[in-house]
Amino acid sequence: MTDYAVEMSGVTKSYRYFSLDNVHLKVAEGQIMGLIGANGAGKSTTIRILMGLVHQDSGDVRVLGHRMPAEQVEAKWDIGFASEDMRLYDSMSVGWHMSFIQSIYESWDDKYAQVLLKRFGLRAEQKIKGLSHGQRVKATLLLVLARKPKLLVLDEPTTGLDPVARHEILRELTNVMADEGRSILFSSHNTQDVEQISDQITFIDRGSIIDSMDKEMYLDRWRRLRLEVPAGVELPALPGIIDVKQDGRLAVATANAFEPDLANAYENTGARVQRIETMTLEEIFVANVEHSREEVEACEVR
Amino acid sequence: MRGSVTGHLILKDWRMNRPLLVLSIAAGAIGLAVVQWGTEPAAVVGSVWFFIALIMVGTMLPLGGIVNERKKQNLAFVMSLPISSMQYTTSKLVSSTGMFLVPWVTLVISAVLLIQVRHTFPHGGIPMLLILAMMPFVGFSLITAAALIGESEGWGIAANVACSSSYGLVWYFLSRIPTLMVNAKGPVAVWNSTVVDVLCVELGLVALLLGLTYFIQSRKRDFI
Numbered sequence: 211m212t213d214y215a216v217e218m219s220g221v222t223k224s225y226r227y228f229s230l231d232n233v234h235l236k237v238a239e240g241q242i243m244g245l246i247g248a249n250g251a252g253k254s255t256t257i258r259i260l261m262g263l264v265h266q267d268s269g270d271v272r273v274l275g276h277r278m279p280a281e282q283v284e285a286k287w288d289i290g291f292a293s294e295d296m297r298l299y300d301s302m303s304v305g306w307h308m309s310f311i312q313s314i315y316e317s318w319d320d321k322y323a324q325v326l327l328k329r330f331g332l333r334a335e336q337k338i339k340g341l342s343h344g345q346r347v348k349a350t351l352l353l354v355l356a357r358k359p360k361l362l363v364l365d366e367p368t369t370g371l372d373p374v375a376r377h378e379i380l381r382e383l384t385n386v387m388a389d390e391g392r393s394i395l396f397s398s399h400n401t402q403d404v405e406q407i408s409d410q411i412t413f414i415d416r417g418s419i420i421d422s423m424d425k426e427m428y429l430d431r432w433r434r435l436r437l438e439v440p441a442g443v444e445l446p447a448l449p450g451i452i453d454v455k456q457d458g459r460l461a462v463a464t465a466n467a468f469e470p471d472l473a474n475a476y477e478n479t480g481a482r483v484q485r486i487e488t489m490t491l492e493e494i495f496v497a498n499v500e501h502s503r504e505e506v507e508a509c510e511v512r
Numbered sequence: 513m514r515g516s517v518t519g520h521l522i523l524k525d526w527r528m529n530r531p532l533l534v535l536s537i538a539a540g541a542i543g544l545a546v547v548q549w550g551t552e553p554a555a556v557v558g559s560v561w562f563f564i565a566l567i568m569v570g571t572m573l574p575l576g577g578i579v580n581e582r583k584k585q586n587l588a589f590v591m592s593l594p595i596s597s598m599q600y601t602t603s604k605l606v607s608s609t610g611m612f613l614v615p616w617v618t619l620v621i622s623a624v625l626l627i628q629v630r631h632t633f634p635h636g637g638i639p640m641l642l643i644l645a646m647m648p649f650v651g652f653s654l655i656t657a658a659a660l661i662g663e664s665e666g667w668g669i670a671a672n673v674a675c676s677s678s679y680g681l682v683w684y685f686l687s688r689i690p691t692l693m694v695n696a697k698g699p700v701a702v703w704n705s706t707v708v709d710v711l712c713v714e715l716g717l718v719a720l721l722l723g724l725t726y727f728i729q730s731r732k733r734d735f736i
Binding site for chain 1: 517733
């Protein structure tokens with residue numbers, strides 16, 4: 211039986227202009243889950259519910275076996291949380307923050323903290339207000355990582371970072387996963403970052419989870435077929451094809467469950483398959499979101 | 513676990529606000545020193561300075577420790593720690609009130625002692641001193657309540673403006689109560705029923721505002 215670090219089922223939360231709708235999300239122990247969504251898709255709300263900071267209207271949330279939000283205190287001992295909108299105290303130093311966290315957590319690993327301090331190019335005596343954005347993010351991550359949490363919840367940690375800082379942080383997160391018992395939930399709208407470190411990916415849009423599966427499965431199953439369509443030939447609706455855009459004799463079909471037979475099916479109708487292209491995670495995300503929105507709009511029209 | 517996290521948060525607030533506490537005590541002490549010159553202008557300037565010190569610390573503690581913590585997005589950092597929203601509220605109420613009481617008690621006791629020992633003011637003024645000193649305490653409680661419940665800088669500033677503009681008005685009405693003022697310049701401190709009633713109302717307001725804050729916070733479902 212799989213043990214889950216995070217289990218959300220049927221979670222809803224309504225605000226005046228936004229609602230989270232029937233969210234189901236599972237992160238297995240030892241897994242890195244990337245949560246991808248556009249701005250305002252519901253990533254932060256999902257994470258806040260998961261952390262117990264916001265109470266869901268309905269649905270069940272369990273984190274490391276604790277019911278949330280009722281058992282958030284017990285759960286948070288083993289969760290390392292960092293978010294894009296989290297700031298340390300400007301007037302205090304990095305060292306002061308390290309001592310503060312160390313005074314709370316017995317699990318604090320001072321040797322590792324010193325290693326991270328050096329690796330991230332920080333100095334303990336530096337005040338937070340004197341740090342760049344990238345250094346602040348690194349300082350926050352240092353505080354989270356050095357306490358060795360079982361679950362890392364990172365809400366857009368790489369937003370606004372330069373490529374070097376992003377690379378350093380992603381590398382450190384990959385190192386963290388050397389400890390197989392640890393899990394990471396990593397939200398971002400940057401698909402490149404998520405693709406780099408995640409092994410499971412969930413897409414969220416307009417408050418709903420629209421897809422969730424293994425990263426390799428996404429890359430295997432999604433394809434773009436470039437077709438030449440002679441006059442008089444009509445492209446059929448094929449299972450696994452979620453979108454067809456045609457401009458004159460040229461058409462592009464997007465498959466979310468690609469099988470080589472799909473190409474044969476098109477050829478049999480008289481169309482010619484010019485190319486079959488793999489898709490990047492970003493292209494898969496955009497296609498997925500567009501398809502989901504079209505389906506919702508079609509339902510509303512009906 | 514190393515001690516209670518609420519305790520750690522209270523200690524953190526104390527460490528971060530030490531300069532403000534020292535500054536407010538020093539400012540109040542300067543006011544008291546000026547009063548000791550014995551002239552009427554010195555008494556007025558010193559008294560005003562003394563009360564400004566109390567009002568200042570009563571305003572800056574909740575605005576700095578609660579409103580700014582939210583505004584500067586430190587709250588997410590605090591809430592990532594193993595605490596509940598009620599433990600956070602408890603830590604803020606305990607630390608803010610405790611910190612406010614340090615300069616308040618120090619300065620009020622110093623003022624009473626100076627009246628007793630140096631006779632700069634008639635002893636009959638001690639009840640009025642306490643009544644006036646309680647006003648910044650009520651103001652502090654109101655600003656703290658607005659800062660915690662309102663969750664925005666706007667509410668904190670509104671409460672601050674309301675308090676600042678009320679001090680003069682409340683003083684005006686208090687000075688119109690004959691039974692309150694009749695003994696103020698006398699040689700002995702008289703604790704008549706009016707004095708006791710006003711002090712009880714002020715203490716009641718402090719308890720009500722802080723208690724109400726705790727109650728309302730305990731019913732909130734969303735914290736950030």
